[in-house]
Each structure stands twice: as C-alpha cells, then as structure tokens.
Amino acid sequence: MKQLALDLGLAPAPTLEGFLPAGNEHAVQHLRAWLEQGGGENIYLWGPPGCGKTHLLRALHGALAARGEAAGWLDAAAPANTPFAGDWRAAFMDDVHLYDDARQHTAFNWFVNAAAPQEGAPRAIIAAGSVPPVDLPLREDLRTRLAWGHIFELRHLDEADMRCALQRAAHARGLRLPDALTDYVLARHARDLGSLMALLERLDRYALEQERALSIPLLKDMLQASEE
Secondary structure, three states: OOOOOOOOOOOOOOOOOOOOOOOOHHHHHHHHHHHHHOOOOOEEEEOOOOOOHHHHHHHHHHHHHHOOOEEEEEOOOOOOOOOOOOOEEEEEEOOHHHOOHHHHHHHHHHHHHHHOOOOOOOOEEEEEEOOOHHHOOOOHHHHHHHOOOEEEEOOOOOHHHHHHHHHHHHHHOOOOOOHHHHHHHHHHOOOOHHHHHHHHHHHHHHHHHHOOOOOHHHHHHHHHHHHO
C-alpha cells in the first residue's frame, strides 16, 4: 500500500541561518543587523528568479512572528486591498514587478501609512523584485518609494555553492542526498536555486509515498509519473 505524504515538517521554514550567502554576504549581513537592531529603514532586494529573494523576506517575516511581532505580507497572489494594520512591526512586499493595479494601490497605501502611522514610529518596508526600482513596470509614485532606503542585488550561486545548498536543504529535511543524485540533478535540471529546492521538496514527498531512499531511479520514476 502506498503511504500518503503528510504535509508535516517536510519543508523547514525559511531562516537567515538556512540561507547560503555566497556572493550575497553584504545583503544578508545587513538583514541580520536590521533584525537584531530593530531598524526602521526600508530595504529592497532584486535579482533573477531563484536567487533567494522570497526566502530572505520569509525568513525576516518568520523571525518577527517568532518574537510575537506582527507584520504585513503582500505578493502578487495575496488578496488585494488589504489595509495597513497599526500593530505591524514592518510590511513585506514580494515580487513587486508582478503587481497589478489593485496591488500597486495597496502597496502605495502601505508606504504612506508606514511612513506616517497614526501611532508610534515609522515602520519599515522590506520589498523584493526582479529588477532595480527604476526599471520596475509600476506606477511612478510606487516605483520612487521602492527606491527609498537600502538596495541590494542578489546573485545566483555557482555550481559548488548550489551543491552545498542542496546538501544543506536535504540535511534539514533529515535526508541523505547521494553525490550521484546531486550530479544528475545539476546536470539535467533548472539551475536556479528556487527550482532546485522545489524539485527536492517534490522528491522528498515522493520518496515518502514510495517508502524508498533518494536515488536517481526514484527521481526518474517521479518525473515519469508526473508526465502520465
């Protein structure tokens, strides 16, 4: 009988400690300082898909939640017209390059309220997109505000760092990732980190269903099954 995959504990929550900073050390160091010092300045991260933008935003959002501090979250799939809440410690905006008119309106409203809240000190906006603020396909007043504060470009990992990141992610899941399987994945599948992490999550679930260890034959079976 095939074991059902339970959605429990398979994917560790993103953390700053779980992010491999190779090539992005300055950005990660700044985010750590922002979290530790309770900084109020805005931050914008940009870079290609899979470079870790969403991981870092989720890591900060989760770290605030772990301290009992509320924060807003807006991405291209989140409900539009979400009002700014006065108890937010910060507001996070992910994939801003994909915002439609309604989410652009919400994001602008959040900027206005974060800069001049009804009570307390100004709140930080931590945002991420695929390109620098000046190149975003957004309304001018929002594009200008996204350029306020510190801006960091995130870079893709090289092959050695991707290998390390895969091994670390597998270890966090309690998995043994054979070197041969790592070589196979890096040679034949998308090389951005986001795609690799998604593939590892799928393989983890499939291995649980099949009650088998990670291997090249298991990966091939999973990919074949997904095409049927």
